[in-house]
Amino acid sequence: MKRNYTTLGIGALLILIFLAILSCVQVRQSTVVVITTFGKPSRTLDKPGLYLKWPIPIQWAHTFDQRIQNFDDKLDEAYTADSFTLLTMVYAGWKINDAQAFFPKFENGSIAEAERALTGIIRSTKTAVVGKHPLSDFVSTDEKQIKFDQIEHEILTMVQDQVNQKNYGIKMEFLGIKKLGFPEAVTQEVFKRMTSERELFSNRILAEANTEASNIRTSANAKSTEITANADAQATRIKGEALAEAAKSFAVFQQNPGLANFLLDLNAMELSMRDRTTLIFDQHSQPFNLFQGYSTNLFTSPK
Numbered sequence: 001m002k003r004n005y006t007t008l009g010i011g012a013l014l015i016l017i018f019l020a021i022l023s024c025v026q027v028r029q030s031t032v033v034v035i036t037t038f039g040k041p042s043r044t045l046d047k048p049g050l051y052l053k054w055p056i057p058i059q060w061a062h063t064f065d066q067r068i069q070n071f072d073d074k075l076d077e078a079y080t081a082d083s084f085t086l087l088t089m090v091y092a093g094w095k096i097n098d099a100q101a102f103f104p105k106f107e108n109g110s111i112a113e114a115e116r117a118l119t120g121i122i123r124s125t126k127t128a129v130v131g132k133h134p135l136s137d138f139v140s141t142d143e144k145q146i147k148f149d150q151i152e153h154e155i156l157t158m159v160q161d162q163v164n165q166k167n168y169g170i171k172m173e174f175l176g177i178k179k180l181g182f183p184e185a186v187t188q189e190v191f192k193r194m195t196s197e198r199e200l201f202s203n204r205i206l207a208e209a210n211t212e213a214s215n216i217r218t219s220a221n222a223k224s225t226e227i228t229a230n231a232d233a234q235a236t237r238i239k240g241e242a243l244a245e246a247a248k249s250f251a252v253f254q255q256n257p258g259l260a261n262f263l264l265d266l267n268a269m270e271l272s273m274r275d276r277t278t279l280i281f282d283q284h285s286q287p288f289n290l291f292q293g294y295s296t297n298l299f300t301s302p303k
Contacts, residue, residue, distance in 0.1 A: 023052055023053055023054065023055050024050060024051070024052060024053075025045060025050070025051040025052070025053055025061045026050055026051075027045045027046070027047065027048050027049055027050075027051060027063075028048060029048050030065065030066050030067050031063050031064065031065060031066060032044060032045065032046045032063075032064050032066050032096065032099040033045040033046075033051075033061050033062065033063050033064075033099075034061075034062045034064070034099045034100055034103045034109070035053055035059055035060070035061055035062075036059065036060045036062065036103075037054070037058065037059050038058070039060075041100045041103055041104065042059070043100075044099050044100045046066075046099070062103060062108070062109055064096050064099050064102065064103075064109055065096075065111070066095055066096055066099075067095065068093045068094065068095045068173050069093065069094055069095060069111060069114075069115070070091065070092070070093050071091070071092060071115050071118075071119075072089060072090070072091045072092075072178060073089060073090055073091075073092070073119050073122050073123060073126075074089065074119075074123075075087050075088070075089045075179060075181060076088060076089070076123055076126065076127070077183070078126065078127040078130035078131060079130070079131055080130060080131065080133060080134055080135045080137075080138070081131060081132055081133055081134045082134045082135055084135040084182075085182065085183050086130055086135065086138060086180065086181075086182065087179075087180065087181035087182060087183070088126055088130060088177060088179070088180060088181075089177075089178045089179040089180075090122060090126060090152075090155065090175055090176060090177055090178055091175070091176055091178045092118065092122060092159075092172065092174065092175045093172070093173040093174045093175070094114075094118065094170050094171065094172050094173060095170070095171055095173060096169060096170060096171075097169060097170065097171040098169030099169060100169070101167050101168065101169030102114070102168060102169030102170065103169075105117075105166070105167070105168050105169065114168070114170065117168070118159070118163070118170070121159055121162050121163065122155070122159055122175075125155055125158045125159050125162070126155055128158070129151060129154045129155050129158065130151075132154075133147065133151060137150075137151065138151070138180060139180065141201060142201060148176075148177055151177065152175055152176050152177055155175055156172055156174070156175040159172055159175065160172045
């Protein structure tokens with residue numbers, strides 16, 4: 001009898017432990033739990049910790065990962081605004097921001113089902129956005145014409161709007177263009193267009209360079225003319241001053257021409273004998289006629 005009580009006690013304890021396990025929910029970091037009562041969402045647990053609920057089958061706990069989910073769509077064809085066929089692929093990142101709305105939209109809150117739905121939305125939105133832009137917004141020899149950031153923002157905004165309208169409980173974190181391509185039939189046409197754009201760009205740069213060179217030459221010629229005019233004016237002024245000084249000296253020399261000639265000869269002699277010099281000269285040529293009357297025509301200057 002005593003053994004039966006022990007067995008019953010152990011059995012009751014195991015049942016209590018089992019019920020406790022069925023009634024407890026562990027919420028971990030970066031996860032969110034949706035509690036359903038008879039299959040319908042009743043509450044959301046988004047803070048880490050241990051929670052109680054009614055045991056199965058009254059209430060069920062559905063756990064979802066709140067980290068960002070990444071995926072790539074397929075390389076799809078779309079027509080640009082100027083009728084070129086463009087192949088595009090985008091990458092996207094999303095996460096569950098309302099688990100209670102997310103859970104009933106997809107079977108058992110399946111991440112794969114959610115990504116299939118997002119892929120369809122992204123594909124249609126991408127086609128619509130590409131159709132509003134010319135090819136030069138995607139591919140151009142001038143990087144200033146490329147508008148990747150604007151195009152990516154347009155696609156992201158439109159996708160988020162559609163997700164909100166469908167109440168998927170999803171937030172798009174980022175979206176970007178991963179790959180661009182062209183069908184083989186279009187590639188040659190695109191290359192021709194890029195070559196033409198590059199030639200136009202080159203011609204524009206060359207025209208600007210020629211204009212700048214012409215401006216520099218014009219400025220240099222004007223500066224040269226100004227400098228030459230200033231130099232001529234300065235030379236004329238100096239020449240006039242020299243003539244005026246010469247006229248003054250000439251007036252003085254006219255008063256005593258003999259003395260003037262003698263002073264000029266002495267000055268010439270001084271200049272010719274400024275350094276240690278040996279002179280052989282003709283006494284009859286100026287200014288050496290000053291030595292007439294000496295017994296020799298050889299004269300050596302002192303140090």
